[in-house]
Amino acid sequence: MDTIKYIILGMLQGITEPLPISSSGHVIILKNLFSNNFINDLNFEIIINFGSLIAVLFYFRKDLIKILSDFIKFIKTKEVKYHDNYKLGWLLIISTIPAGIVGLLLKDVIENYLNNIKIIGFALIITAFLLYIIKDLKGHKKEKNIAWKDAIIIGLWQAIAIFPGISRSGSTIAGSMLSGLNRETAFKYSFLLYIPISFATIILGIKDLLSSNQLISLIIPYSLSMIAATILTYYALIWFKDIVKKGKLIYFVYYCFVLGTLVVLFL
Numbered sequence: 001m002d003t004i005k006y007i008i009l010g011m012l013q014g015i016t017e018p019l020p021i022s023s024s025g026h027v028i029i030l031k032n033l034f035s036n037n038f039i040n041d042l043n044f045e046i047i048i049n050f051g052s053l054i055a056v057l058f059y060f061r062k063d064l065i066k067i068l069s070d071f072i073k074f075i076k077t078k079e080v081k082y083h084d085n086y087k088l089g090w091l092l093i094i095s096t097i098p099a100g101i102v103g104l105l106l107k108d109v110i111e112n113y114l115n116n117i118k119i120i121g122f123a124l125i126i127t128a129f130l131l132y133i134i135k136d137l138k139g140h141k142k143e144k145n146i147a148w149k150d151a152i153i154i155g156l157w158q159a160i161a162i163f164p165g166i167s168r169s170g171s172t173i174a175g176s177m178l179s180g181l182n183r184e185t186a187f188k189y190s191f192l193l194y195i196p197i198s199f200a201t202i203i204l205g206i207k208d209l210l211s212s213n214q215l216i217s218l219i220i221p222y223s224l225s226m227i228a229a230t231i232l233t234y235y236a237l238i239w240f241k242d243i244v245k246k247g248k249l250i251y252f253v254y255y256c257f258v259l260g261t262l263v264v265l266f267l
Helices: 002-016 023-033 042-059 061-077 080-113 117-134 148-160 168-178 183-210 219-246 250-266
Strands: none
Touching: 002 023, 002 042, 002 219, 023 117, 042 061, 042 183, 042 219, 061 080, 061 183, 080 148, 080 183, 117 168, 117 250, 148 168, 148 183, 168 183, 183 219
C-alpha cells in the first residue's frame, strides 16, 4: 500500500509540475485530504523533483546542448554567430538569482508558516488571476530579443512562485508574456529556468537524502515514483506546449479558481 501511495504522488508530481496549477500546492492538498497521513517524507520530494528534472532535461536536450556549446565557443572565439546563445545563457543565470535569494532567505518561513491549506487555496486563486491576465496575449519577442530588464522581471516572477500554491510555470510564463515574449518563447524560457532551480533544490537536499536511514528500505517505491514523475512530466510538457501555443490558458484559469475556492471554503 505504501508503494502505491508513493507512485500516486509521483504521478501527481509528473502531471502538475509542468502545468500552471502548482505541483507543491497539489501535494499539500492531497496530504490534507488524507489527514496528513498520506506521506510526509521531505526526501521523497527530492526524488520526484529529480524525476521531473530528468524529463525537462530530455525534452530540451538539443536546446541545452546548443546553448552550452555556443556559450563556450563565444568565450573562446568571440564570433558573432555564437552571441545569441551566449547572451541567453547569461539571461537565464540572471533570471535564476531572485528565486535563489528568496529561497535561501525565506526557506524556513515558507516551510513552517506558509504550508497552511487556506493559504494554498488563496495562492491558487492568485495563480488563476495571473493566468487570466495573460490568456489572450501573443507577444512578439523571440529569444534573441529578450532584454536584460526582461530577464530580471521574469526572475522576480519566478521568485514569487517560491510560495506554495503559486505555480512556477504559471508565474514565469506570465512574467515572460507580460514582458512581450511570444507564447512559444515564453514556454521555452520558463522551463529552461526550471532547470537551475530544480538542480539547486536537489543539491540542497541531497545530503539529507543520502544520510536517511530509510533510503535502502524505500529504494523500490522511490524508484517507481521517480519513473512515474519522469514519464508523466515529459508528456505533460508536450501537452502544455500545445495549449500555450494555441492560447488556451483559460482552462487553467477555471481549474485553479475552482480548486482554490473549494480549498478555502471546505478544507
